[in-house]
Amino acid sequence: MRWPLTDAARVVAEARVRQGWSRVRAAWFPILQAAVAGSIAFAVGHSLLGHPYPFFAPVSAWIALGFTSDRPLRRVAELSVGVALGVGLGDLVVHVIGTGWWQVAVVLFASAVIARFIDRGAMLTTQAGVQAIVIVGLPALGASGGPLGRWTDALVGGAVALAVAVLTPSDPRRRTRAMARVGVEELAGVLRTLARGLAAGRPSDVEDALVRGRASQPTFDEWLDTATGARDLARVSPAARRHRDELTALVQAAVLSDRAMRNARVLTRRALPLLDPGPTEHDLHAVGATVVDIAAATDDLADSLATGRTPDRARARLVAAAQRLDPFVLAPDDWQVQSLVLLQRSLVVDLLEIAGVSPRDAREVLPPI
Template sequence: MPGPVRTVRRRALQLRVLQGRSRVRRAFLPVLQAAVAASAAFAFAFYVLGHEMPFFAPISAWVCLGFSADRELRRVAELGVGVALGVGFGDLVAHGIGSGWWQIGLTLLAAALLARFLDRGQMLTTQAGVQAIVIIGMPQIQSGPVGRWTDAAVGAIAALLVATLTPGDPRRHARALGAEATTALAEMLRELAAGLRTHDVDRVRAALDRGRGTQGLLEDWAASAQAGLHNTRLDAASRRYREDFQVLVRQAEMLDRAVRSVRVLARRAISVPVDAELDGAGELIGRSARATQVLAAVIGAGSDPTPARNALRDAASLADPGALGEAGWQVQSLVMLMRSPLVDLLEAAGEPPEAARDALPTL
């Protein structure tokens, strides 16, 4: 069956390309900022401090900033202190007792315990240990017991400057991920509705593939929302966003449920007979796709969810399998399967669970 195999492979490749483009789009600005900070740190250590090979300066800047837009100042500072502590401590030990297997163990033990004494942060301790190991395991490349520590400090300061000078709403990244994930669900529903209306099994399979490909994006959204909620417990400046992050965490959970349910629906739709009357199911799913797109805009902007609730209620009013008459039980089952994700989407739009269920026609 070379034809179907090629089709599946082509859809898989297209999906990977779409996912890759999405990741690049989200990461471009943070990576650009980190690259600039790393270059600036290297240049300062090389031209101003006169260090011949200051590669710990860009390493420190990159470790602190990375490719994520979640750059809470405490986290950046914690990483910077951890890198500088590990490099500095390893430098002192290497100049005092040399390098070797037992020096690595001793330095790791001391650096990690010192980091735990200074702060409770896990990242600080991890980076202190890793950088101390790197320093002990590397040959000496410049004179002085604190040369590489200076480079690491320069990189950490550069990262802090970038994080400070490019402040942003801490909710922005989680909201952007939420909007993208919800848009992906809307596109899946749109493709599924088109496949049902035209009796095109390939389009239904493409919708299923698209739904499978959203899992990573949903996980990124949930992780970002959870991290933001955690930061509100640690950072006094972020506490005013606690309720917003609680909403985002709940929305991520509801969207994950909805996507899983729609994937089940798509798998069932593949087996529906080609001569079945699918207009009713297609209309329901198409209306749901448009309402989900409204929800995506609401999540991305953090705005009043009333328009999304109204659109989803309008779609939910069509989820009546009994209204399909002679369409057949297989088509009616598609409508039944669409009821659950509509409830999840209504809850994501702020509807209480009982009210979300009441929006569906009575069976």
């Protein structure tokens, strides 16, 4: 079946807008912090150090802090030291042997070797090399504050970034929880759109649900990456170690939610041909009603993941929905509709596992067939 391009584009655009606003909501305050830190670093370099153009002070602060709330001190320190090391070596090379193609090779080699000696962090080495290249590549007129002016500017920016990271410690669960809410709400939205299409017999709604489900994949990928990074941080950070169990559960929830969305897409794709007008009619109202119940329980699950509360309400609603998923009761004479019920059973098992039910107990809730 060929879908109207405008309808598919609209659904994809809506999904992209939702994902974009989700990223903005999660990142606007860390971005504000980094912007203010950059301005403070510039002011310190200009007013206290007397440098006319302390360019590398805000550069160092911005690079070290970044634009997310995930700011472990080790990473901030790595980036700060890397920037300062690269700028310092670049200044030294420029003032001793000048600029040119072979000087770039010298400063890259020296900065990487020294960075690897100082610490194992890859970001430190990368930033040292990049900043050294920038310094060697800039004309001498770009320097301010004497031979080591750009180096001291980089030190100021790194110091400001470290101060911000220390004074505003971040909870590694915050962004992971926010991503969990967005991902599971996307799943619930797909199920609601599917249920509306099944209830009204509108293929266009089912098509929208399928397009939305496909467009949501970047959300689940980002959630898994964020959760994995936060879990790894909790393994080594004393401050975050107490959250390790929840972060591990959020990683598992990301994997299961991705699987649940894939099951929802299969369910939607399988339902679409049954709505085409033809000689065979299918009664999809019962299936649509169970999808509505699963969508409502999924919304409750999103709230629980976002707040860290035990998903008792979501679990109870999912169990109630699962107990009704008997294909021979919902569609006793229609094997094609029965196949939709079987797909819902897989979906509900995934959601129950996200809600903390063991795989075996989740399967046992389903009616035997």
